[in-house]
Amino acid sequence: MTGQIIFDPLIEWPLVWLAITLATVMISFAIWRGLVGWWLRALAAITLAIALANPSLQQEERTPLTDIVLLVVDDTASQNISDRPDQTQQALETLRARIQARPNTELRIVTLRDGEGDSGTELMTSLSQALSEEPQARVAGMLLLTDGQLHDLERAPALPAPLHVLLTGREQDWDRRLTVKNAPAFAILGEEVTLTLRVDDEGAVPVQTDRVQLQISVDGEAPQLFTVPIGEDLDLPVSLPHGGMNVIQFTVAEAEGEITDRNNSAVVQINGVRDRLRVLLVSGEPHAGERTWRNLLKSDSSVDLVHFTILRPPDKHDGVPVEELSLIAFPTRELFIEKIDEFDLIIFDRYKRRGILPGFYIESIGNYVRNGGAVLVAAGPDFASADSLYRSALGEIMPAAPTARVIEEAFLPEITELGHRHPVTEGLQNVFRESEMTQQDDPEWGRWFRLIEVTPTDTGSTVMSGLGDRPLLVLDRVDEGRVALMASDHAWLWSRGYEGGGPQLELLRRLAHWLMKEPELEEEALWAEANGQTMTVIRRTLGESVGTVTITGPDGEAIELEMQQVSPGRFEAIYEAPEIGLYRLAEGDEDAVVALGPSAPREFVETIASGDKLEPLVDRTRGGVIRLEDGVPSIRDVRQGRPAAGRGWIGLTPREAYVTADVTITSLVPAWLFLVLAALFATGAWLREGRR
Structure with missing residues (x-):
């Protein structure tokens, strides 16, 4: 219970001051007139003014509140190296016991863990959130149990009490760090890109070394060794070996005594x-x-198209003199002999042997395919004739042989059972249904009206069929190259929108990319799509089933992951990785690598414990930075504004906060007593002045 004198006026304060002013004027007039009772009049006025101000005794019933100590425990990745977890746990238990033993004190513990992505240690964000949940007037001190490495110093809040940093780690700690300073997300095949690497030694390095061995591994293959300097930027030219995702790992061997690798x-x-x-x-x-072919290829700005077309065959006789023709001689020898290997894809669109391309040119194309090239044949009626390309040297690499029959009937192109699993044709119906061209709920694509009857070879894969389940699109691999045969020349009907059209652009795009060996269109493939530390493992196959996928983590531990079929030929599974780093995947003959997390996680950019970053905040509150290797500091009470840390101790500021449970206000003097006193003074003034 506490009490204090307050004024609780009977009327508003402006009226009280007005009455005092009038009384002062009247007393001054009495003094000017020489009235001997002026001082009695003044006493009467003062008594009335005090009565109007109503002096009272205010008594409060207070309930004391406990002081609050905030303890933020850094449990991020950098705090789990060396013996820091043991240091943290021991200090936490000791501080909890000492603070709980203090009277009138509560401990609030906040644990900071790794955030999403590569956000690093958000120590100030965690402290701000903890302070926002507590009354500032009750906070007696804040303790940070950390290695001092944080990444959100600019978010530091206003600090109402002493801030103390309890550092884990040891003064003799040292670390060797490899950093990739720049790495592009994309690179052009065949062109070098420059990566900048740097190897640094930090902390109390026991033995200074000028150079170190660097291992470089591409896609998990055997690493190559290089000797590189320490403490200098290293520009490394890299040329990617293949299209799609290339995973490059750089490693320096762990040195003896460094706190982490x-x-x-x-x-x-x-x-x-x-x-x-x-x-x-x-x-x-x-x-x-x-x-159709020309528009498809010209619409892609990344395609360089060379179009060889026969405008005037040798057997054409129209009487036009040769010197009057505007035709330019086509560089056939340069294209089909000297520079044929520079092409990624050759397309024959209703081409037949007419004596324009000599036989050894055609043979050169066959060798081009065997050495890794790609050929697509869009067959017309001539493919079934004696002048067919099949009757040339290309017949040896064709995925199907013509039967010399041309079927001129309407049919609906269909995807075969194998085609539903093949990446060239899988899901084409869904692509067509989702296109803007279709307005029906469940549309069917338009019909074609010509089919060249062919018989697939033993190695040819039929992914689309036509009338009577006859092969329509046949794919095959020839040595290092690939060949595709479209047994119809009516794909253009889809591009014209006949009977609703069809997914001709998507089909031809996939077909061209499969022929050019784009990784995302391989029939047998294993890969993973990463999202943070969660990866979706995907296995595509032409088979009916797949085995378990073996995932080997950065620490060498391997697990088996069961795959679930999500569509024909496609199996998936989701894996929550325990840590960031390089993971190896294997299933049957397929293997892959995937990297989770950034190339250089922020948590491990600076691993040496230091209070330098937090020292300005600590000095502002007169707190201290204490190393735990010297022991857990004792706790004392200090007055606000006084030094709050010393050798082996830290201070808390008692706040003496309270909550008011009840307030009682009682007048010091009864109103009737003021009235009697004022009347006595006024009567005395009248009697004195009347007697005179």
């Missing part, structure tokens, strides 16, 4: 893309679908 490796993922795709389109006689 988690930052001795860095993983870079670079997507290899082709600069420009060189395509040779060889057209036979002009027909309605010729423009």
